[in-house]
Amino acid sequence: MFRNAPYKPEHRRSGYFNQAVNCDWSPFRSVMNHTADFNSRSQPDVKLTIHKDEGEDEESAQRSKFSYLFKEPKTVIQDMIDLSLSKKKIATSEKMLRKAFVEFYRGLNLLKSYSSLNLVAFAKIMKKYDKAVKQRLGSVYLKEVERSYFITSNKISKIMVRVEDIFTQSFSSQDRQKAMAQLRPQRQHSEHTTTFFFGLFSGISMLLLAVFIVMLRASPRVGRLGDVRYMNTVFYVFSSLALVLLHLYLYGWNLYTWRQTRINYPFIFEFKPGTELGYRQVLCVASGFTSLLLAAMNSHLYISTKRAPRFKVSEIIPLAAVLIFVTAIFAPVNLLYRSARRFFIRCFQHLILAPFRRVVLADFFLGDQLTSQVFLFRNIQFMLCYYSSSSFLDRVNDRCDTKNPFSQLVYVFSMMPYWWRFLQCLRRYRDEEDTDQLWNAGKYASALIAVLVKTRYVQRGTAIWLVLFILFSCIAMLYQLYWDLVIDWGLLQPHSQNPWLRDQVILKKKYLYFLSMIVNAVLRVAWLSSIQGFHRAIPGIGKPGWDAMFAALEVIRRGHWNFYRLENEHLNNVGKYRAVKSVPLPFDESDGGTVL
Numbered sequence: 001m002f003r004n005a006p007y008k009p010e011h012r013r014s015g016y017f018n019q020a021v022n023c024d025w026s027p028f029r030s031v032m033n034h035t036a037d038f039n040s041r042s043q044p045d046v047k048l049t050i051h052k053d054e055g056e057d058e059e060s061a062q063r064s065k066f067s068y069l070f071k072e073p074k075t076v077i078q079d080m081i082d083l084s085l086s087k088k089k090i091a092t093s094e095k096m097l098r099k100a101f102v103e104f105y106r107g108l109n110l111l112k113s114y115s116s117l118n119l120v121a122f123a124k125i126m127k128k129y130d131k132a133v134k135q136r137l138g139s140v141y142l143k144e145v146e147r148s149y150f151i152t153s154n155k156i157s158k159i160m161v162r163v164e165d166i167f168t169q170s171f172s173s174q175d176r177q178k179a180m181a182q183l184r185p186q187r188q189h190s191e192h193t194t195t196f197f198f199g200l201f202s203g204i205s206m207l208l209l210a211v212f213i214v215m216l217r218a219s220p221r222v223g224r225l226g227d228v229r230y231m232n233t234v235f236y237v238f239s240s241l242a243l244v245l246l247h248l249y250l251y252g253w254n255l256y257t258w259r260q261t262r263i264n265y266p267f268i269f270e271f272k273p274g275t276e277l278g279y280r281q282v283l284c285v286a287s288g289f290t291s292l293l294l295a296a297m298n299s300h301l302y303i304s305t306k307r308a309p310r311f312k313v314s315e316i317i318p319l320a321a322v323l324i325f326v327t328a329i330f331a332p333v334n335l336l337y338r339s340a341r342r343f344f345i346r347c348f349q350h351l352i353l354a355p356f357r358r359v360v361l362a363d364f365f366l367g368d369q370l371t372s373q374v375f376l377f378r379n380i381q382f383m384l385c386y387y388s389s390s391s392f393l394d395r396v397n398d399r400c401d402t403k404n405p406f407s408q409l410v411y412v413f414s415m416m417p418y419w420w421r422f423l424q425c426l427r428r429y430r431d432e433e434d435t436d437q438l439w440n441a442g443k444y445a446s447a448l449i450a451v452l453v454k455t456r457y458v459q460r461g462t463a464i465w466l467v468l469f470i471l472f473s474c475i476a477m478l479y480q481l482y483w484d485l486v487i488d489w490g491l492l493q494p495h496s497q498n499p500w501l502r503d504q505v506i507l508k509k510k511y512l513y514f515l516s517m518i519v520n521a522v523l524r525v526a527w528l529s530s531i532q533g534f535h536r537a538i539p540g541i542g543k544p545g546w547d548a549m550f551a552a553l554e555v556i557r558r559g560h561w562n563f564y565r566l567e568n569e570h571l572n573n574v575g576k577y578r579a580v581k582s583v584p585l586p587f588d589e590s591d592g593g594t595v596l
Contacts, residue, residue, distance in 0.1 A: 185274030201287035208294035237318040239548040250559025252282035275339040296321040354423040370417040372558035375551035450476035523557035
């Protein structure tokens with residue numbers, strides 16, 4: 001944000017403070033010069049000016065007056081297109097300027113807090129010094145510090161007032177309260193209501209889980225309905241929703257640990273100030289949907305065992321639960337933290353359109369999360385076939401087995417997350433020209449091949465596909481493990497201040513890093529669950545149960561990976577003094593402020 005600031009060292013001035021307060025204000029002066037121009041262009045006023053020569057007769061004047069009505073259709077259409085593009089360009093420029101002002105004001109506020117915090121820190125240091133040496137020199141030194149430039153200067157305050165006035169006049173229609181709400185957004189506070197409902201939903205969930213286990217063991221008709229049929233059909237639906245909730249719980253745990261370790265995750269993810277969720281809100285939502293899922297499972301089991309086996313209502317319950325989950329995410333109503341849901345949807349759109357849009361951290365972070373939900377994507381293909389072919393009426397999956405042409409879509413659904421991340425890496429290489437992104441794309445290419453071979457092996461089960469499956473899975477696992485530890489986490493640096501870790505670490509107990517590397521490596525071998533006959537090692541669970549269990553381990557590994565990934569990103573930002581975003585301006589400063 002202060003990249004144009006000239007550094008002029010003066011007596012008793014902090015270099016960083018002086019650099020900021022004497023920053024080049026020409027871009028923001030240009031803002032005022034162009035504000036009136038933007039406002040005038042946003043509502044173009046079409047005027048007709050008639051110039052009448054002395055020798056021109058009345059008829060010629062009338063023809064000139066209405067000549068614009070007889071333009072060629074192509075000319076009229078082109079004028080309309082130009083006008084539409086001009087309005088769009090002005091709206092985009094105004095949005096960019098608004099963001100630039102908000103971010104600049106945030107940087108000024110941080111700088112002001114930085115100066116006051118230094119004074120408080122010095123006062124506390126001198127207080128401890130007086131206590132240690134049994135002297136009273138703190139007040140003497142403190143008076144000297146209070147006369148320092150970074151305390152006496154009011155440049156920052158004046159600049160902040162000026163920014164407030166400009167923003168109020170140009171972007172808030174003279175409404176100062178509205179302007180300050182945008183410049184100083186209030187962070188969402190954790191209310192006692194959220195904590196209460198989190199506890200309430202957690203208690204309901206534990207009660208419903210106990211009821212489900214009792215009903216499952218005590219019902220005499222479960223065996224007659226067929227455990228195999230349940231595990232091969234309905235279980236896939238409920239387990240998919242359970243994996244999503246597990247991921248949500250782990251995200252809540254991530255938010256808690258990031259906050260406890262002072263990792264600036266709102267800045268890293270570029271959350272809109274005041275809209276980011278805390279861990280209490282996330283856990284409350286997760287526990288609420290857990291209660292809903294367990295209620296659906298209990299209702300389905302109760303109706304299936306107490307009614308005739310062909311009673312169709314029970315088979316609608318899993319589908320209804322899925323529809324409720326999807327509606328809760330994509331519903332446009334202002335419920336369930338709409339701003340957070342809109343941010344998720346926007347990142348998901350960017351993920352799908354990876355080759356055509358610039359990739360930011362929040363986008364590829366979401367892509368990484370989805371690579372741990374391959375089990376969910378496979379089940380989406382099954383659910384589409386299961387409910388579209390009416391197989392759910394009889395609770396059979398014969399129409400969706402490997403012999404069905406619809407089942408071939410499992411290849412597409414299984415490879416989607418890795419394909420999206422592969423395209424994101426290529427786009428980042430195009431934008432940043434960083435060769436590391438090509439190596440990262442190679443990692444996801446190896447994962448794509450491994451998933452393809454794994455899916456083929458699950459369908460065929462032959463020895464040749466088993467060999468290929470183990471070979472490509474080992475290659476992908478080693479590739480991903482190296483990238484996790486060395487690139488994403490920044491560890492295994494032999495010559496760092498913390499041997500085999502990195503120079504800067506947040507956790508005081510360094511053995512946790514070595515333990516985490518081991519845990520990540522162990523959980524990376526979850527693909528072993530796909531080997532035929534592996535699920536028979538412990539009878540009573542079945543292959544669907546084993547698949548869900550290992551899929552849950554992969555989700556847990558991803559939640560564990562998230563903490564160290566953002567820790568490394570945070571330390572990189574701290575090392576490069578990144579505290580505010582550098583927002584591009586919609587005009588060329590080198591050309592006298594020409595609007596781009």
